[in-house]
Amino acid sequence: MEPVAKDQIVRLRAAVSLLGRFPALAGIDLEVGRGEVVLVQGPNGAGKTTLLRTCAGLVPVVSGEATVLGCDLTQAADRTAVRRRVGLLGHATGLYEDLTVADNVRFWARACGATQAEADAALAVLGLDGRLANVVVAKLSAGQRRRTSIAALVARRSELWLLDEPHAGLDQAGRDAVDRLIGSAAAAGATVIVASHELDRAGAIAHRLVTIAGGTVVTPSPSPPDVVAPPPSGNRSDRRQKAAEADSEALRVP
Amino acid sequence: MFRDAALVARKDLRIEWRSRVTTNQVAPFAVLVLILFAFALDPDRGVLQRATAGLFWVAILFSALLAVQRAFALEAADGNRDALRLSGLNPAGIFLGKAGAVALELGALEIVLGIGVVILYSTTLSGWLLLITTCVVATIGLAAAGSLYGVLAAGLRVRETLLPLLLLPVVAPVLLGATRAFEAALGQSTSDGWSWVELLTTFAVIYVAFGVLAFGSLLEEA
Numbered sequence: 001m002e003p004v005a006k007d008q009i010v011r012l013r014a015a016v017s018l019l020g021r022f023p024a025l026a027g028i029d030l031e032v033g034r035g036e037v038v039l040v041q042g043p044n045g046a047g048k049t050t051l052l053r054t055c056a057g058l059v060p061v062v063s064g065e066a067t068v069l070g071c072d073l074t075q076a077a078d079r080t081a082v083r084r085r086v087g088l089l090g091h092a093t094g095l096y097e098d099l100t101v102a103d104n105v106r107f108w109a110r111a112c113g114a115t116q117a118e119a120d121a122a123l124a125v126l127g128l129d130g131r132l133a134n135v136v137v138a139k140l141s142a143g144q145r146r147r148t149s150i151a152a153l154v155a156r157r158s159e160l161w162l163l164d165e166p167h168a169g170l171d172q173a174g175r176d177a178v179d180r181l182i183g184s185a186a187a188a189g190a191t192v193i194v195a196s197h198e199l200d201r202a203g204a205i206a207h208r209l210v211t212i213a214g215g216t217v218v219t220p221s222p223s224p225p226d227v228v229a230p231p232p233s234g235n236r237s238d239r240r241q242k243a244a245e246a247d248s249e250a251l252r253v254p
Numbered sequence: 255m256f257r258d259a260a261l262v263a264r265k266d267l268r269i270e271w272r273s274r275v276t277t278n279q280v281a282p283f284a285v286l287v288l289i290l291f292a293f294a295l296d297p298d299r300g301v302l303q304r305a306t307a308g309l310f311w312v313a314i315l316f317s318a319l320l321a322v323q324r325a326f327a328l329e330a331a332d333g334n335r336d337a338l339r340l341s342g343l344n345p346a347g348i349f350l351g352k353a354g355a356v357a358l359e360l361g362a363l364e365i366v367l368g369i370g371v372v373i374l375y376s377t378t379l380s381g382w383l384l385l386i387t388t389c390v391v392a393t394i395g396l397a398a399a400g401s402l403y404g405v406l407a408a409g410l411r412v413r414e415t416l417l418p419l420l421l422l423p424v425v426a427p428v429l430l431g432a433t434r435a436f437e438a439a440l441g442q443s444t445s446d447g448w449s450w451v452e453l454l455t456t457f458a459v460i461y462v463a464f465g466v467l468a469f470g471s472l473l474e475e476a
Binding site: 056057058083084086087088090091092093094095096097098099103107108110111112113136152 | 265273328333339340
């Protein structure tokens with residue numbers, strides 16, 4: 001195995017991951033550098049979710065090379081180690097229905113070694129620091145639950161963000177907030193991989209678009225014409241840029 | 255590990271405090287079991303008094319099943335198990351936290367049922383040191399074994415029906431030992447209650463140690 005460059009956060013080479021006996025990732029190649037925002041798109045069942053779960057260390061890599069944050073994902077001990085350093089926003093909320101929004105975010109923040117102040121900062125970034133903070137999750141709408149999950153993710157201050165359909169269930173303001181957060185995270189030094197069908201938002205958030213199908217990359221593109229290259233702040237309005245700068249302080253990777 | 259255990263136990267107890275499942279469902283169920291035994295054996299109150307120890311622990315055992323199922327249903331819901339795996343919490347800490355929360359719930363339940371047997375069965379409680387020691391070690395054993403089998407069954411679709419099948423045979427020694435120790439404490443038996451406490455302690459130590467070592471693997475595979 002070749003040594004992994006310091007700024008190479010994700011390197012998959014001919015990586016194979018199984019779901020049961022089915023190869024959900026069938027020899028995928030992907031490299032993602034530090035601070036990069038990559039949007040992964042593809043049809044349903046293409047392997048987007050498995051790609052994110054594999055990078056998070058939840059699905060073993062059975063053959064090929066897979067290195068995330070310097071951890072070799074073919075090794076069980078390294079998969080466990082990488083989990084502490086990534087933030088995964090999956091389809092499920094990962095929230096306890098009978099706890100309040102604040103209780104949930106604080107629990108997951110403290111579980112990941114973050115402080116209560118960091119959890120409260122994350123609540124504020126997502127606009128959950130007011131009355132909503134004390135509402136039990138069972139009484140929230142789907143969009144509010146999504147925002148709570150994102151707040152729990154933000155509180156982790158992960159080096160690698162893995163977002164599976166992060167805009168799902170959110171209203172326009174929530175979608176804009178997610179875009180802003182992704183930009184802020186990248187500006188703060190995190191790497192972001194987003195699986196999404198929302199290609200119209202790609203220009204606003206991604207440096208690079210990758211299309212996968214059948215568990216492998218079919219069109220890697222360093223700079224597709226419909227994706228505006230850089231991130232976060234270059235093409236934003238002043239107001240959004242200021243908001244992004246404020247968020248990036250809360251998101252700074254330790 | 256102990257920091258993680260305290261974090262998980264506080265979270266589980268806070269959930270129980272807010273949802274009131276233990277107070278509104280598990281405790282009434284346990285009391286109902288005592289009442290049904292009283293109905294069934296009422297014609298002869300002497301039988302109820304003589305069977306107090308066994309009936310008490312059978313009620314606790316059934317309630318423990320509910321408490322364990324509830325504790326792990328929380329983690330099976332909506333991606334929480336993956337979130338736990340990603341959290342970096344020490345698996346041994348998660349085990350100790352969940353078992354600790356279940357043990358505290360069972361401890362509270364034992365106080366309620368203790369009052370229940372005094373009122374319903376006219377039992378006079380005696381041998382307090384033996385009674386309390388038995389309750390403590392039996393509860394730790396039940397909570398530890400329950401948490402191990404709870405996580406094992408948590409990932410299965412048939413967990414509600416499978417857990418009793420897995421757990422009840424395993425905790426039979428707790429039922430036997432705790433009942434015999436209670437009988438000795440209540441003066442219903444001439445056997446040495448403390449030897450049964452030794453059995454219960456051995457059971458608790460084995461399952462706590464096994465849980466600390468194996469919980470991580472079971473959480474991965476569930």
